[in-house]
Amino acid sequence: MAGKKTIAVVFGGRSVEHDVSILTGLQFLEALDPGKYDGIPVYVDPLGQWWTGTALTKRSHYPLKGDAHKDLQQIHLDLATAAAGRPQFTAFQKSLMGEKRIQIPFDLIVPAIHGSNGEDGTLQGLLDFAGIPYAGCRTLGAAGTMDKVFAKKVARAEELKVLPELIVNRPEKGTFLDPEKIKQELVAALGSETYPLIVKPCNLGSSVGVGKADDIDGLIAALMTAFRLDSEAIVEPFVPNLVEYNIACMNSPDGSIETSAIERPAMDADVLDFKNKYLAGGTPGGPKLDSGPSEGMVSLNRTLNPDELTAEQESFIRGTASGIFKALKLAGSVRIDFLCDGETGEIWLNEVNTIPGSFAYFLWEAAETPVSFLSLTNRMIEEGFALSSSRLGATDAQAGDSKIFA
Structure with missing residues (x-):
């Protein structure tokens, strides 16, 4: 892949996790290697409209209000990638001669939409259908992990410990x-x-x-x-004496599964809900804006590599996380969450997040072999190109010996 590639980071979306997704997407853009990649911010608003423009890289511009859209360009994803020769967005610009069609080419999409309509396999399926390269989990892994019932069935089939439900x-x-x-x-x-x-x-x-x-x-x-x-x-x-532990996994270049540091999120209540998870440690009303790549999930009060974990507990967490990552054929930077009874020390697999807040970069930076956010984005992009190029073989009817029409 000679020359710089253009990476489109898609964030926002029609999801209750819309706001957190904005932070994650902008953090990824900030961490791109400028010597290798040019980044394009692609914001999907709550109505499902797609926008781009440099103004979207400023956190203080959200939520978009009033005439904020005047500096943005509404775009559409061109699904005819094979015909175009390169993935592209299209836009229409008014001119003296009428409406002018503009092409905005790119090389790979990074899905940074949390939850519904982005992390659940719907966006990944669309990109697979169009043959557009993308980073992170493939359609099966994204859909399978979002459905907690299905994920627990897979875990049980792999003899991984989960709570009854x-x-x-x-x-x-x-x-x-x-x-x-x-x-x-x-x-x-x-x-x-x-x-x-x-x-x-x-x-x-x-x-x-x-x-x-x-x-x-x-x-x-x-x-x-x-x-x-x-x-x-x-x-x-409900797990009594509840303590939560989280860890991230990704594929190593040698084919093994790599695990990050383990974190213990601080808990101000019996349940680690959305407010505790994303607004803890910040200012009233949410994280600070335009203050560097430290907002979002990374603003959560936490202890990294907690010393109360025994060698057996740490081994259980790393082994179980790697097991579910492998079973669901996951990719990208995936966070796996665990529940623990702090008194008995018993631990259960809780859930898998294929697009975690901030892509869990803070867990990789604190790993035994640290991985910087810039290195993490490089690895996710390179893996995305590799997985996308290896997905399918020939698709013409003649190759499949299924041709009917001459």
């Missing part, structure tokens, strides 16, 4: 949850109706919509909150 579907319009039926299902799935319990949406990340229930009334209320965000909810036992 009850799956509750959103009731049809005009109907209500039956508390007595929920109680019976709890006993069947969890072995007892023992409180407290944790409720979370099945297909969201960043601890959005997570709630704690201390009785059946609290459980019904927490389920209804989760159903505002998803059609399925997971109910799990």
Whole structure:
């Protein structure tokens, strides 16, 4: 790949995690190697419209208000990549001669959209369909990890330790949850109706919509909150003396799976929810703007490489994280989260985040063999090109001996 490549970083999106995604996308752009890459900011607004422009690289411009769009260009992703010869966005610019079509070529997309419509395999599937190179997890891994039920089934098949769960579907319009039926299902799935319990949406990340229930009334209320965000909810036992541990994984150039430092996020409450995860350690109302690449997930109060972990616990975390990473054929920088009973030391795999906040660069910088954010972006991009180029063989009907029409 001679010469500099153009990398389009896509962030924002139609997701409840829209704001965090902006920080992650801008952090990635800031960390690009300027000797190798030119970056293009691509902002997807809450309506699903795509925009680009240098103004988008300023955190203080968000949320976009009033005439903020006057310095931006609305763009569309050209899906006819094969015909174009190179991936490109198209835009239309008004001129004296009418509307002028503009092409904005690029070489690879970095999906930095958290949660729905970006981290869940939908964007990855679109890029696969169009044959556009992209970084990070492929469609299967992205979709499989976003669905917490599916991910837990894979974990169990790999004999990885997870908590038991009850799956509750959103009731049809005009109907209500039956508390007595929920109680019976709890006993069947969890072995007892023992409180407290944790409720979370099945297909969201960043601890959005997570709630704690201390009785059946609290459980019904927490389920209804989760159903505002998803059609399925997971109910799990609450881990007493809760301590959370997180670790990141990525593929090593030698084919092995590399693991980062381990972090213990600070917890100001029984549950590490979205506010604790992303707004802790910052100013009231959120992280500071235009203050360097330290906002977002990295602003969370945390302890890196906590010394209370025994060698056995550390080995369990690293081995389990590598196991689920391999089982789901993941790629990019992926964060895997664990739950621990701080009194007994028992640990369970919690969930997998294929596009973690800040791409978990702070975990790599604190690894036994440190990886800088610039090196991390380089590795993700190089891996993206390699995975995209190796995805498919010949696609013409003649090659598959399936030609019907002459």
